Amino acid sequence: MEAKEHYKANELTDLSKDTIDGEIATINFGPTHPSTHGIFQNVLQVDGEKIVSAEQTVGYIHRAFEKLAERRPYNQITPITDRLNYCSSPINNIGWEMTVEKLIGAEIPKRVQYMRVIIMELARIADHLICDSVIGVDAGALTSFFYPFTEREKIYELYEEICGARLTTNIGRIGGFERDFNETFHTKLKSFLKTFPPAFEEFNSMLERNRIFMDRTKGAGPISAERALNYSFTGPNLRAAGVDYDVRVAQPYSSYEDFDFNIPVGVNGDTYDRFMVRQEEIRQSMRIIQQAYSNLPEGPYKADLPEFFLPPKAEVYNQMEALIYHFKIIMGETHIPAGEVYHAVEGGNGELGYYLISDGGRNPYRLQFRRPCFIYYQAYPEMIKGMTISDAVLTLSSMNVIAGELDA
């Protein structure tokens, strides 16, 4: 592989040597090591700086999401999904809402779908910005953490206008949004669309073609497409290995088929490719937002779902029917069909799936989250074998392992 050759060229010691001559030391990365950006543990066996083998321990913030979801009515699960991949909570929220909508067979207006696309792509930008800035920090370019975070604040402001929270958004409801885009949101979004690209390109130019950064990241933690598929990789990490699989294209949801965007792919599946794929995805997300926003259809911001979407407050006070629905929805007494649904969205880290089994009761009978982080993180020891400690750190940050999603 090309990546390996590149790596060798940069290496003084011969990596192909299989026998280990030195003593093997064990070092613990984590649970609170600065490189983990979350809580999980990597036990590395190292020979000098070279990693001989690695083993991970996860579960340090296991919060029993799936059990919790079995004890909460459908509308109360949205806040729980917030905390899966907390860098891009709206994607999780909306993915869950779409799962329930699929279960109940709801018809969602085009406007809601477009609004969702805008919000989800904003969330994707926020997610990738964190990951890429953290790659920069781990590579030692500390300033690259601050520029993207200033941009993230603007995305937070946008969230705040719609749902009233910054990070754990609890955005949207089953059947639509809690409120329409307001004037402030429109102004802020327009200014974001204008100011974000130059700021982003500036951040990009600090790292993208910087030789120190390229040397650090090229060849660090590569994985081939075959291995990645075998490990059930999805998302940017898989695309970095050269596979153009994207749920948004393969199985479009929420009108993604209407938009024109590219799927960025890498070549070697190494850290540089992962970084570049994420950077390009941010640009593509901007394209999608622009398309969705300029074609935003007129119409209601919610579906006609009296059984699930709360009626307007004014009606609750005045109309008997609305009051009954209000109580039914809050108490979780509405009719929910029994059945099982799998719905997948393209989350920040890959295919985020919701496998929902309903027995018609108030709460889901079983809700399983397909958490991309959890699945691809197991390939980590294989990816860093033979690399140095510095590579291991960069590989970890470029894989974007989010502890909330990892441990659920």
Add this chain to the structure above:
Amino acid sequence: MDTALLIEKFSLVIIVFLISLGIAAYSTYFERKLAAWIQDRIGPDRAGPFGLLQPIADGVKMFMKEDFIPKNSDKWLFIIGPGISMFTALITSTIIPWGPPIEIFGRQISLQIADFNIGVLFIFGVVSIGVYGIMIGGWASNNKYSLFGAIRASSQMISYELAMGISLITIILLTGSLSLTDIVKSQHGMNWNIFYQPVCFLIFFICSLAETNRAPFDLAECESELVGGYHTEYSSMKLGLFLFAEYVSMFISSALMAILFFGGYNFPGMDYFDGNTLAILGVLAFFTKTFLFIFVFMWIRWTIPRFRFDQLMHLGWKTLIPAAIINMLITAIVIAFNKGWF
């Protein structure tokens, strides 16, 4: 021995010591402020006006913090480590010519604690002891991160010292002396070495970054990999000494660069002044240059990513040392031609 000379030298030592410490302390403040400005922030502004008391607050806090020694560490080495670091960082300042001679009470006072005729060698000697501080500290901590940091630091210093030394031979060739005073004197006015030896300066500058463990060569303590590197287990004032030593050596390196390549206290148009005016202006010129370099050190740190360990070695051994040798050879040949040896 002349009592007046003793007093003179003693007060000079105290002044230089305090200035070095003060500049190191305020370098931390300036670094934080600069980092903040680069990052669109405002930086410390709570402690005193504009946060100017921040270094003092840090110092007092570190003094008052519980000072403990890990159970499995080597107690004496653990204590000696930071001491060596601080000592070597400060001792280099003895041979820095801070300015032209000044006249006080009719005495001609040279603004240099000691003028060795082997000044450059002395610096190399002392700096190579400096690595022992880090190594001993890191080893004594009995912590793997510290050990890694120590190993990285020592191998890095050894590698970069070579390139640094070879690159400096050109300056010695140009001047014909190992004494810093002579080197400065030979750069009178604008006759600075940088105009003759830009490549040499570049090599020296890169090596200084590596010698002082500054980004992009801060592998010994890189936070994202080794937590705290060699000072992971240190707390309280021992940590303070380590951190301080880094800033002191940054200051000294900047001063050295000013002396070796930018004419030290020389400035254009210095012939129009004499006596104490010249001395004061000279000192000002010297510090301006030094601060400029400190600024560049920090500016670089907050801009670029760091190297990986093997790349760092690669750069040192395969790029800088050959470049320094070629540069030295070319200079030697040119000098030989000029003197008509061929």
Add this chain to the structure above:
Amino acid sequence: MNAISNEQVLNRLNEFFAADIRTSDEPYGLLTLEVNPSKAYEMIDWLKNDSVLQCSFLTNIAAVHYPTDTNREIAVVYQLHSWRNNFRLRLKAFLPIANPSISSIVEIYNGANWMERETFDFYGVNFTGHPNLCRILNEDSMDYFPMRKEFHLEDETREDKDDRYFGRF
């Protein structure tokens, strides 16, 4: 990228595994088969390599607990995905709770490793042939399988909530 209809998939599968497919269903358009647990490994292996179906991506493994279904309390659910043909396939294998044992598919998909460990952690499903079947998310000292329906969700030690208010007498 031409999708195959569920019917075609089922027909193709029936050619080889007619005896092991117990029921088939299509909830929300996703072909769901209940298969013979002892043949699950073989089927997944075959699906991965079959030139027509090319079902070569393991989406996830989940388990479900049905306490009332005697002798088939635990269902292990495999979701497979064929990107070439763009269809998903769900395989279910029902196991008795007394001995929930099924072949591990780690050899086919390395990615199944942690999914199986998680399933073991939550439900106690014993994946035979798994290289390192131990708890992954919970503490090793835990002595029950928390996702089974009979166990409580709540932490019993909290003091700031009054159980009477939240229907937990």
Add this chain to the structure above:
Amino acid sequence: MGKIENLEVINGEGYQLTTLDKAIGLARANSVWPLPFATSCCGIEFMATMGSTYDMSRFGMERMSFTPRQADLLIVAGTISKKLGPVLKQIYEQMAEPKWVLSVGACASSGGIFDTYSVLQGIDRIIPVDVYVPGCPPRPEQIIDGVINIHKLVKLESMRRRYSDEYKHLMKNYQIDINDERNK
């Protein structure tokens, strides 16, 4: 802020702080180096607090000490599960005196939404907490509020808190041996 006076009593030195104590307290308050024990969502908001818009460095806090030896303030941000509890306690024990703990967010403070078998219902069960910050996650404003409250405590904290009987008693309640050599 009625609680501060009470805490002053806990510190054992009484109401009369000497001038030296005050100066030291002031210095410490302006140089609180945090150890971010960020596990989940709150960690991201904590990063936002460090970011340009809120800039925690104004309080002299930009130097992150990922090693517990050098930190003054343990910022616990995010869910602490029962599996992680011992790790947290160990980190706390490794910190050098004087040390403070800021519990950021609902999960760390009380378990929050996660009233589940695997989540520790509040870190104050294993380590003493000085200031709680509510919110899930708290806004950066709230985190800064918490830090300012910590500063208030730090200013009042006397030099010799480690040897006071009240402090020893508190540590004993948490089964932390303050005379332990604390080796890793």
Add this chain to the structure above:
Amino acid sequence: MESFTNRKKVVSDKPMTFIEKLYLPAIFSGMMITMKHILKRKKTIKYPEEIRVFAPVYRGQHVLKRDEEGRENCTACGLCAVACPAEAITMVADERKRGEENLYREEKYASTYEINMLRCIFCGLCEEACPKEAIFLTDRIVPTEFERADFIYGKDKLVESIDDRIDITLRQNTGKRGAI
């Protein structure tokens, strides 16, 4: 790997040019960027002195509203407690006695109403659940405290005082569920 779509775009196959191999150009351009930022206006909001404007719909501390005549809106129906995913709300209902008509709007009221602010996740579901326009989240933030017990907010902290009403009209008029 063959492609599944026609939207593939390879992003990382650009080889390093000679100039890039020299390290210095990229370093200098990076340093120019950072220099530009040194001179830029700072983006920091000095929090305790300057306060950032929150969105009117921000989900902060709760308030229990009174109606125009100063009577408490809450009728202790318990919907907010049911809707709360964190189970942070507890209440005890009581019957309005004669002579208390100026205190409570409905015949039933909450004699105790407690929100555990440490449990609360500020998701806003209680506000949505309330059929009586009694509970609202506001754009005020919950202060930090030294003691855990201080976070149990009773009616003393939650109910708005008659003299100091909390204006939430802006919040209601942002189009939430068609309130306008």
